[in-house]
Amino acid sequence: SEATTDKEIAEANHQAAIELWNQVPANWVDKVNSFRYMSMLFNPKTHVRNILGNSIFLPVREFKNLIGTGLERALIKDGTRTKAVLTANDKNLLNFAGKDFENVKPMLKNEGKLDQYVRPSDAKIYNNRVLEGIRKLNLNALDAEDTWFMKFAYESSLAQYMKANKIVPENMVGDTL
DSSP states (O other): OOOOSHHHHHHHHHHHHHHHHHTSOOOHHHHHHHHHHHHHHTSHHHHHHHHHHHHHHHHHHHHHHHHHHHHHHHHOSSSOOOOOOOOGGGHHHHHHHHHHHHHHHHHHTTTTOOOSSSOOTTSOOOSSHHHHHHHHHHHHHHHHHHHHHHHHHHHHHHHHHHHHTTOOGGGOOTTTO
């Protein structure tokens, strides 16, 4: 492949893993486990709980960051701070972090990891188009729910780091990035 960035490499590895696993027919253990997970996770309550759980954790994480900001200001005199209070004036930092999320998303979601024993969730399990469609629809929905909250956390954390260390988006290149 002609992948050069970390994102492209992770995506190419993920695609290669899917292509390899799709050449190996799923055995009955894969199918039973997949059906078991699909039965548990396709329930609408699971999606509501996933969204509510992520939503409830959001203010807890922000409160933790607020306390951490105060502690870092008081205790870290030299060195790298990781937290700062973001204001409306920090939109440029959040915009930069949002764009950068697309570059690191495959790595954060562990998509570039090759595992010879674990079939990727988006590799084919069922030959039945309906079952495979339901399985993928459900996994994609759960993934989208989690990714939205992951993106928010990444944007906030990177923007806080940049503000705490007085780094502007133009300087977020090379080793700094």
